[in-house]
Amino acid sequence: MSTFRTRAGVAALALLATAAASCASGKATGGAPAIGGDGVKTGPGVSATTITVGVLTDLTGPYASLGKSLTQAQRLYFDQVNAAGGVCGRRYEVVVRDHGYDTQKAVAAYAEIAPKAAAIPQFIGSPMVTALRQRIDADKLLTIPMAWATSLLGSRAIQVTGTTYDIDMINGVEFLVKEKGIKTGDRIGHLYFEGDYGESALNGSKYAAGKLGLEVVEQKVKATDQDMSAQVAAFKAAGVKAVLVSVGPRQAASLVGVALARGMDVPFVGSNSAYAPQLLATPAAPALLKDYYVMTAGAPISADLPAMRKLAADYQAKYPGETLDNAVPTGWGAAMIVDDAVKKACAAKDLSRDGILAAHRSQSGFEGGLGTPMDFTAVDKPSSRASYVVKPDKTALGGSVIFRPAAVSDLAEGYPVPVG
Template sequence: MPIPRTSSRGSRAAAALALLALAVTACASDKATGGGSGAAASGDGVKTGPGVTAETITIGMMTDLTGPYASFGKSLTNAQQLYFEQVNKAGGICGRQLESIVRDHGYDVQKAVAAYTEIGPKSVALAHVVGSPMVNAVKQRIEADQMLTIPQAWATHLLGSKPIQVTGTTYDIDMINGVDYLVKEKGIKSGDSIGHLYFEGDYGETALNGSKFAAGKHGLKLVEQKIKATDQDMTAQVAAFKKAGVKAVLVSVGPRQTASLVGVALAGGMKVPFLGSNSAYAPQLLATPAGEALLAAFEYVTAGAPMSSDLPAIKKLGEDYKAKYPNEAVDSGVASGYIAAGIVVDALKKACESKDLTRAGVVSAHRTQSSWGDQYGGAMDFTAFDKPASLRSYIVKPDKEALGGSVVVKEPFTADIAGEYQVPAGG
């Protein structure tokens, strides 16, 4: 019996319907998994999705090159591009070369949203996003896209999200360790008053949570002074601290406000220790009129080893960075950016081993690592995303002669009371 033949019009219609069905299925699958269900891109059996082709892996950066953290953002970006270049020279990842897309948001939320809209669909991960407000603005999209993202911000509300990896400590843990340091090594005792100058918003209020907790544990009175990021002159705040008779001041603001605070205080005869969050200092301050005051009375708390550290990995980074960017300043952004790039690259390598370079595959691979980065001064645990990756902080002070403008005062430690603190997560 002859097989009946369909008309050419019917054949074309059937083929079109079949292709449409396949397209709808693929789109639905991509949407459900953050673009993680793509077919193997090069016949090597590796699953891929947005940001990954048979030849390349594209990583995004949302930075600040023109706003208040421009010098930090430039160092971050340079360091990450250096890292990716080194990986490419060594053969890349999974047979693919790394490419980066950089967008400057100038520390403006609307520009950050526009930047994510542009580079998000092209990227498998974000190697850095400067600023907690910027991460907040695109957080839901990061989670929906399952995009591994490394914020250059350490507020606790960024915890609790599987794709978002806060590195090291959070601001509150640093303040807990910092107050403990003041009590044990700077003569602050029960009954004393200490001040805390802080920005309104996530950064300052996270730090304040830590100082309140530590002050309560040590029997200290906490004198709070909240300011806006646009405030520049700290004369009124210094007067308030002097009137309260504080014996030390915690500082969780930007570098410009730190310079004003310490400069005005010392000029007015207020000789107390000033201890800052890691975002409160930039080595460029040492060339300003406030430089001598900072050298005399200011220290800061940070999870990261300074660039002057004698750790072999940090020393090599300093040499490589100066060779690549001989005319650029070296600050904490160099180490912070390089380490964040390493976190993303190692997640990609592990994802490659599992033959899953989808965004979801990269995040899952990242979350298997329980002890990462010891060569940089402190191992981090990435397996629990509702807790800080580390509880250990360095105490660091400014130094004109040191690479990066700072040196270690106290090697990384964890205050006993830090283990009692319940970190509030943003979830």
């Protein structure tokens, strides 16, 4: 998920978050664990009959379509678990709050939900999670952000899934060199958002470029910028041979559309937030279909995997007519991660927050059938360094297909990932 604020702004919001959350819910939301009648230690969000999970999402802001798909997929997952008898003698209850991609609203929503949640399987927005990071850590509340900036690493309670943006860009630059003819001495462009998302991605492209003898031509934009004509002109004047794209879908569509119209025929490699299948219904479609690629840790919904095929069928049955995009397996996978931790904690008879976190952090080989093996044992490292290369495809389920299977480049393998 993209980050739309500067670090200074996030720092100020973090102070606001700490104050607001403290006022709203006391010094901590953890509470004292108790022993239930079944001999299982319980904590906040866990009763004798229910396990409550909180969803802090965007249903009315810039990522509303993403939030809708993520949330529906997670409701589907927990509904299916409940239908199969629940977990640890309890049923899941999903509590959803829409923050509209507004940090202050997210702070208020967290203050409301945290005291009664055992885990948070979805929290959209790097700025929002960053603002609440200290609080989440103090609460020991397992939280899955829908964001992949390296600034979110280093927390025991916050689990970044898959790769981080910089890892994806390192793998992307090596892909350009090995398969798209980019060679030592060439210039490559990088269009990126200001803030953690863009800065994390830029760290990766600059690291790879330095190792491979390339020059990065930077163009930084704000999330409110819509027309990328000036950036295309700058890239064209610099003679770039490829462009990395770490912005939102609308900016990506403008970039490739303007570039193609101006005769700039180069490959584009986007971060996982820089594409949405809805773009294939816009005038940018020909440019996206021509030579645009997306680096992502997650296999697309079109992947030929039994679990993915079942998920697609189940989702379409529950939500007929709804867009089936790659946020569906992302949301489903995050719900599965939380459920996996709860099941392991139940086996250890400890459904306290600390018990759920300990169970989660013991998992070194989580995969879940969705094509993304992850290691959750190290809080200061990405859970994966392997990126798929995905390509837009109008005929494919979800609007994209695997162009190259998930792989870890030599550079990404040895990259020292910055933390926090």
